[in-house]
Amino acid sequence: MVAEYDGFEPVIGLEVHAQLQTNSKIFCGCRVQYGAEPNSLTCPVCLGLPGALPVLNKKAVEYAMRMILAIGGSVRNESVFARKNYFYPDLPKGYQISQFDKPVGEGGAIEFTLDDHRKSVGLIRIHLEEDAGKSLHPESGEPYTQVDLNRCGTPLIEIVSHPDIRSPREAYAYLVKLKQTLQYLDVCTGDMEKGHLRCDANVSVRPIGSETFGTRTELKNLNSFKHVEKALEYEINRQINLIKSGGAVEQTTLLWNEKSQTAEMMRSKEESHDYRYFPEPDLVTLQVDNDWIARVRADLPELAEARATRFVSQYGIREYDAAVLTDTRSLADYFESVMSEFDDGQAAANWIGTELLAAVKDAGVEIGDYHVKPNHIADLLKRVKSGQISGKIAKDVFAEMVVSGDAPASIIKKKGLEQISDNSVLEPIIERLLDANPDNVAKYRSGKTNVFGFFVGQVMKETRGQANPTMVNELLKKKLDG
Amino acid sequence: MSDYRTLSAAEIADRTRKGEISAVEITGRALALASTVGSELNAFITLCEGKALKQAEAIDAMSPEQKSRLPLAGVPVALKDNISYTDYPMTCGSHILDGYIPPYDATVVTRLIASGAVIIGKTNMDEFAMGSSNENSYFGPVKNPVDPERAPGGSSGGSAAAVAAGIVPLAFGSETGGSVRQPAAFCGVLGLKPTYGALSRYGLTAFASSTDQISPFARTAEDLVLIYQATAGRDERDSTSVAFDHPNYTADLALSRSLTIGLPKEYRGEGLDPEVAAALDHTRKRLEELGHRCVDISLPLTDKAIPTYYVIASAEASANLARFDGVRYGLRESRDRSLEEMYSDTRASGFGPEVKRRIMLGTYALSAGYYDAYYIKAAQVRELMRREFEESFKHIDLILSPTAPTPAFRLGEKVSDPLAMYLSDVYTAPASLAGVPAISLPLARSTSGLPIGIQFIAKHFDERTLFRIAATLLNNK
Numbered sequence: 001m002v003a004e005y006d007g008f009e010p011v012i013g014l015e016v017h018a019q020l021q022t023n024s025k026i027f028c029g030c031r032v033q034y035g036a037e038p039n040s041l042t043c044p045v046c047l048g049l050p051g052a053l054p055v056l057n058k059k060a061v062e063y064a065m066r067m068i069l070a071i072g073g074s075v076r077n078e079s080v081f082a083r084k085n086y087f088y089p090d091l092p093k094g095y096q097i098s099q100f101d102k103p104v105g106e107g108g109a110i111e112f113t114l115d116d117h118r119k120s121v122g123l124i125r126i127h128l129e130e131d132a133g134k135s136l137h138p139e140s141g142e143p144y145t146q147v148d149l150n151r152c153g154t155p156l157i158e159i160v161s162h163p164d165i166r167s168p169r170e171a172y173a174y175l176v177k178l179k180q181t182l183q184y185l186d187v188c189t190g191d192m193e194k195g196h197l198r199c200d201a202n203v204s205v206r207p208i209g210s211e212t213f214g215t216r217t218e219l220k221n222l223n224s225f226k227h228v229e230k231a232l233e234y235e236i237n238r239q240i241n242l243i244k245s246g247g248a249v250e251q252t253t254l255l256w257n258e259k260s261q262t263a264e265m266m267r268s269k270e271e272s273h274d275y276r277y278f279p280e281p282d283l284v285t286l287q288v289d290n291d292w293i294a295r296v297r298a299d300l301p302e303l304a305e306a307r308a309t310r311f312v313s314q315y316g317i318r319e320y321d322a323a324v325l326t327d328t329r330s331l332a333d334y335f336e337s338v339m340s341e342f343d344d345g346q347a348a349a350n351w352i353g354t355e356l357l358a359a360v361k362d363a364g365v366e367i368g369d370y371h372v373k374p375n376h377i378a379d380l381l382k383r384v385k386s387g388q389i390s391g392k393i394a395k396d397v398f399a400e401m402v403v404s405g406d407a408p409a410s411i412i413k414k415k416g417l418e419q420i421s422d423n424s425v426l427e428p429i430i431e432r433l434l435d436a437n438p439d440n441v442a443k444y445r446s447g448k449t450n451v452f453g454f455f456v457g458q459v460m461k462e463t464r465g466q467a468n469p470t471m472v473n474e475l476l477k478k479k480l481d482g
Numbered sequence: 483m484s485d486y487r488t489l490s491a492a493e494i495a496d497r498t499r500k501g502e503i504s505a506v507e508i509t510g511r512a513l514a515l516a517s518t519v520g521s522e523l524n525a526f527i528t529l530c531e532g533k534a535l536k537q538a539e540a541i542d543a544m545s546p547e548q549k550s551r552l553p554l555a556g557v558p559v560a561l562k563d564n565i566s567y568t569d570y571p572m573t574c575g576s577h578i579l580d581g582y583i584p585p586y587d588a589t590v591v592t593r594l595i596a597s598g599a600v601i602i603g604k605t606n607m608d609e610f611a612m613g614s615s616n617e618n619s620y621f622g623p624v625k626n627p628v629d630p631e632r633a634p635g636g637s638s639g640g641s642a643a644a645v646a647a648g649i650v651p652l653a654f655g656s657e658t659g660g661s662v663r664q665p666a667a668f669c670g671v672l673g674l675k676p677t678y679g680a681l682s683r684y685g686l687t688a689f690a691s692s693t694d695q696i697s698p699f700a701r702t703a704e705d706l707v708l709i710y711q712a713t714a715g716r717d718e719r720d721s722t723s724v725a726f727d728h729p730n731y732t733a734d735l736a737l738s739r740s741l742t743i744g745l746p747k748e749y750r751g752e753g754l755d756p757e758v759a760a761a762l763d764h765t766r767k768r769l770e771e772l773g774h775r776c777v778d779i780s781l782p783l784t785d786k787a788i789p790t791y792y793v794i795a796s797a798e799a800s801a802n803l804a805r806f807d808g809v810r811y812g813l814r815e816s817r818d819r820s821l822e823e824m825y826s827d828t829r830a831s832g833f834g835p836e837v838k839r840r841i842m843l844g845t846y847a848l849s850a851g852y853y854d855a856y857y858i859k860a861a862q863v864r865e866l867m868r869r870e871f872e873e874s875f876k877h878i879d880l881i882l883s884p885t886a887p888t889p890a891f892r893l894g895e896k897v898s899d900p901l902a903m904y905l906s907d908v909y910t911a912p913a914s915l916a917g918v919p920a921i922s923l924p925l926a927r928s929t930s931g932l933p934i935g936i937q938f939i940a941k942h943f944d945e946r947t948l949f950r951i952a953a954t955l956l957n958n959k
């Protein structure tokens with residue numbers, strides 16, 4: 001990996017803003033909802049009208065605490081909100097309420113596996129803040145800007161990593177893990193398209209072996225994990241080429257342009273903001289006592305990696321399947337729901353990992369919202385295992401479940417798909433088949449046993465796949481050998 | 483009812499409850515005075531005639547039983563024009579809020595109306611409460627009712643003048659560093675700065691959030707108690723408001739014991755008018771005659787109060803006033819130019835010179851490289867001042883001092899010298915920084931007849947002792 005960069009090593013730190021999925025805003029009672037009529041979800045507080053005052057939403061604090069504790073960070077017993085001052089039309093108060101020198105959370109790490117290597121990226125801090133509104137610039141180029149303040153006051157946490165990341169791929173893997181963790185905790189939907197997760201990157205390069213950091217630049221407007229990876233790749237190469245040609249990197253803020261696949265200068269160091277942070281006098285110190293911390297810790301859900309390990313030992317499934325099934329909390333929940341009524345883990349894993357996920361993907365919905373429920377999958381798998389239907393028939397039944405949402409039992413009954421395990425039905429079919437194919441019978445008996453498959457296929461064809469394959473095998477062998 | 487101008491709020495409420503007078507009639511008197519005497523003094527920016535008469539009619543239509551539950555039944559009250567009241571413009575004495583009508587009521591307004599008070603109008607003030615003479619108003623200065631050549635004090639000059647002139651028996655102003663006590667002293671009425679957190683700030687346009695406090699004016703101790711009783715107490719909408727023991731102050735306004743009262747030597751420094759000093763000595767003598775013990779004390783940090791106050795208040799103001807940017811409401815200049823031009827032209831023409839001075843001062847104090855030397859240092863001094871008061875109140879019940887170094891000065895006298903103007907807050911700023919309650923009482927007059935205010939400062943949430951000392955001294959003249 002190191003060799004990719006010609007003797008240089010990238011040093012990357014990420015700042016991720018995650019929107020907390022609380023029902024109401026962080027400092028007022030307004031609803032948080034994406035896509036509502038512009039400026040309909042506002043009140044004097046989030047509009048920053050003269051005299052209106054913020055009141056902290058305890059739920060937002062609790063969501064931040066979940067994330068902090070889940071990644072092994074520590075929650076401060078006393079944290080302080082601060083005003084971050086800057087002018088922008090979608091920032092109604094002329095300052096954003098954020099946190100500065102006393103953030104709600106400090107420390108912790110995001111751990112992940114990449115190319116069989118275990119990597120840990122340390123976190124500097126997690127702090128609470130309010131979101132700003134949205135400025136809408138008309139594409140037709142009219143000389144005005146519209147402002148939608150619905151998003152004002154939406155609770156965010158900013159998760160700031162140490163510069164521990166050493167490649168764009170690591171950055172990508174870090175973000176995937178971060179998003180998965182937020183989703184597992186029900187803290188953030190992770191939907192980047194809706195802006196629920198936003199990422200800025202700081203990047204510098206240095207000769208391998210160097211202990212000091214190079215001059216860094218900041219990359220903004222990274223709208224997907226793929227963009228983060230591409231923009232970092234671009235900027236690392238730009239910096240290295242600059243240094244190799246005798247130039248020096250300047251501390252700047254760059255905007256990633258996805259169309260041109262380049263980063264454009266947004267502002268230089270001289271133009272950088274002085275945010276003039278100072279403690280927010282409208283809010284009191286946020287006190288979090290150890291009891292509260294203990295309660296939140298006790299309520300933390302099992303995270304993906306721990307759950308995957310448990311799936312392997314508890315249900316006896318392969319590690320690969322365990323990783324697939326724990327990718328999201330709702331998928332893992334689905335699997336465990338199936339397993340509460342079924343006892344063959346690997347069979348369930350195979351089914352969910354292939355048939356079910358493909359169908360869910362086709363439907364374009366979240367698995368938790370999918371209309372085929374876990375108890376029906378368990379029922380279907382039990383019928384396969386008991387031999388009532390074959391695996392192949394099961395696929396047909398499932399296809400019908402996807403269409404109609406009916407229970408397997410009623411589909412099997414309605415379509416007459418039960419497996420034929422009755423000797424008195426199968427024997428006449430087999431006898432007729434042998435009578436009709438004397439050549440093949442002779443071949444078999446002369447030692448060419450590979451024609452056995454031909455007979456099995458013919459029985460299945462005759463029974464539209466409903467014959468119990470084990471019984472067909474036994475009966476055929478008896479007749480042919482006997 | 484020729485004596486309306488001398489009626490106390492307590493008397494108006496009592497007679498309204500008994501059905502002896504009608505709220506509509508009282509309201510009519512107040513509105514008439516506001517538009518005659520009030521306009522001569524330039525005390526009001528907006529009169530709330532329509533809603534006032536509706537409120538009064540509603541009170542008159544109530545049953546005696548319903549009226550009996552209204553402590554301020556039919557009492558006309560004026561509001562400083564930085565307090566949100568729906569349906570009428572709120573200007574904060576500034577041009578920049580041009581056309582702004584608040585869509586919500588401040589908590590104190592809700593509580594006043596629930597108590598039966600009638601909101602008469604919005605009073606003139608120094609722009610965004612920045613000033614000590616009311617000369618910084620976009621709507622022109624207010625005249626002192628005692629002497630129209632003189633300043634009423636500021637920043638709540640309009641409310642002080644309205645009460646002193648008998649237009650209303652009660653009014654709300656707001657304090658940040660002395661903006662109610664000093665005009666109360668200049669106009670010869672009572673002014674109370676409650677403990678920080680005692681009255682909700684919800685709906686009060688912020689100047690310096692950590693010291694801002696809605697504060698009442700009255701002409702009698704009993705009336706001051708009435709309005710405080712009706713409006714103080716925890717409010718869920720203000721995170722800095724405090725839940726505290728809120729007894730029935732009216733029930734017992736007599737001092738039950740002898741008090742120990744401290745007179746800080748630092749409060750009679752250079753610049754103290756000899757007649758004010760004499761009034762202070764006279765008050766001390768009266769207190770001793772009444773059996774209270776007066777002791778000399780020292781509050782060494784007093785001379786740090788003005789610089790500390792101006793750093794902290796200006797820093798907070800620089801952020802609090804950032805919202806007046808021409809984007810969402812109020813004045814907007816250069817609407818066809820760039821965003822930067824719209825911002826700077828709006829703020830350049832919308833704010834007056836004193837407001838600009840404080841925004842620049844505050845912005846500077848918060849800037850990278852200066853923050854530690856100014857803001858942090860000031861915050862540390864403030865904490866020490868708070869402790870200094872706390873320590874003093876272990877040994878004494880009250881602090882006694884002048885409210886302001888001089889009686890009302892002439893309009894125009896200090897307007898070109900901001901520093902001299904700032905020094906008129908020298909005795910009021912310390913209590914504001916410490917968050918302790920303080921009261922200004924009209925206890926003396928100069929030889930030329932100008933009112934002189936005497937200040938008492940108490941420990942946190944000990945408004946009761948302030949009310950008792952006020953009643954004792956004012957009712958036993």
Ligand SMILES: [Zn+2]
Nearest residue numbers: 028030043046
């Ligand atoms: Zn809101």
